[in-house]
Amino acid sequence: MATAELPNYGAVSRRRKDWGRALIAAATVLFLATALLQALNSSGLVPLGLRDWRPTLYAYLVWAVALGIGQVMIRGEAGLRALFILPAALFTVAMAIFPTLFGLSIAFTDWNLSSLTGQKFNGFDNLVQLFRDPFYWNAMRNMVIYVLFVLVEYAIAFALALLLNAEIRARKFWRVTFLIPLMLSPVAVSWMIGKSMLEYRYGPAARLARWLGVNNPSFFTDPWVARLWIEAMDAWVSIPFVMILLLAGLQALPREIIEAAKVDGASPWQRFWQIVFPLMLPVSITAIVLRIIFKLKLADIIINVTSGGPGGATDSVSSFIYREYRDRSNVGYGTMLAMFYLVVIVVFITTLLNLLSKRMRRMT
């Protein structure tokens, strides 16, 4: 980043431009050559004795730095501006776009890391197997249920935000208290609640259930009860997040309108449904969409509490694929499952956003 102190940026001589172009070209050649040599090395055609792909990684770094310097040399001030965005862009390309494309190439192969045969292209076999896999579709159906529960989380979070926005004493104390579950790691929560408080013999929840007259309480044997408890744990961790967004929205509401409604004699119930709720719609939609996006990643709690059980009733797509790899080392098929899930998510989220923005436009 030392290029910031270059003299007389702005005007760029032709010579400097040419040198810049040459630098980028040289770095590109270096990078491609390294990658090619590595490919030859790992395929065994040209044994160079390289044990890993680190050289290519370093070549990419060199190329990235050269690209940055070259930009400044060629485009002067505009290049200096491009430098701001280049690190993040190159990082994202290397760490998200490339692995995703690489994943696509794995998805169409038969590859089990624990077997000796190695990677084998098998066309659409994985995809066919996917459509026939009842456990995968079971996990998909569970995801639909989990996502629908976001609305319940939203309702609770809205109620809590209204509480915190009411005229109460020690507001900060309550806010910090309500925020604490958000800090905790899902893994710790899995133990604290899932394995300890919901333990069927000594856990406080079982004790409470027995006191209420339930014989032999168990929380993870009935499919729906198990699903509900997984959802409850996830909700416990994430409701504060939705609540904070909604609270900020409530505090940004124009006070005059609510005061005016009060003067007009609207009851609190009417005030909420006819003024507060409609005004809060944009914030609500942001909160719900963000929450859905995070919900679609749900895995940690399921992996640690039920491992998908009983009979796959609590499985999320992520936890299912996790076990597909952990128990069977089935990289090829697992990647196909993940890629298919990604496509479903992207289609779902874009449709959702489109529908919402159309709806919003019609209302305003």
Add this chain to the structure above:
Amino acid sequence: MAAEATAPTLVVTETGAGARRTRWLLGRIGIYAALVFWAFISLFPVYWTVTTSMKVAKDVQLGHIIPYVDFQPNWLGWRSLGLSPDTIGATSTVRDEFLKRFFNSVFVAFGASGLAILIGALAAYGLSRFQYKFLWMKNQDISFFFLSQLILPPVVLALPFLVLYRELALLDSTIGLILLYTLTVLPIVIWIMKDQFDTIPIELDEAAQVDGLGPWGTFFRIILPMALPGMVAAFILSLILCWNEYFFAALLTSSEAKTLPVMVASQTGSQGINWWAMAALSTAAIAPLVLIGILLERYIIKGLTAGSIKG
């Protein structure tokens, strides 16, 4: 976050007070009852975990809940971690293991958050101030490109990274985890920082340019110090997310780079009903974050609400 909204004090006049006053009182009681109820829901699991770490087998089986009233606190759980007062001086392999995981987590969380802030703040400033055009992509598209990474679920990247990291000799290394975690928090950092830079008037940049500062001088000397609250917010939020991350860590680390969540998870099965030890471990794992949550709540809320309230 503006300071507590100063609520207009309710003045109850003597005329016609009766019925309205009882209703107001009932409303008050309802609100505080709901607050206490949810505070109980939020805190009881934490309380349960902390107290369980001081119980012995008998207390667990008999369901004792309140220390000193129905059970005598005992250091059993903390002793098994090597962190009780009487074992803190002695050598303990469990404690060494715990500390190793703990510092792995610290290193990974700080490393990833720092890297994400560095490249995220730069990108956010660029997107907030300059007009870019790359192929067909303008500023809005580039912002969307960064934000859209947020919907990428970890499973999609996990298996390709498993293979890639094996080839790059980055499996089971903290550097590998740092790179991945940086990727997962980068969209959030860019979002928060861009929101922060957008609130700083562009006239400041122009004045700095008149004074002869280039874009980088303007950024580091003038704008960045002003964006400090947003940076702290983004940093803390990333710290929390990285500290708690389990999925990648479980798949990509084995012995050397294992982080605290993986250690907590790996104990649950093997230890049977060794509750006090598990509770002590969980307490130790969540304590730093609970502290951060209490002390830096202002920044966490600032980070969470960045950019969502503009409508």
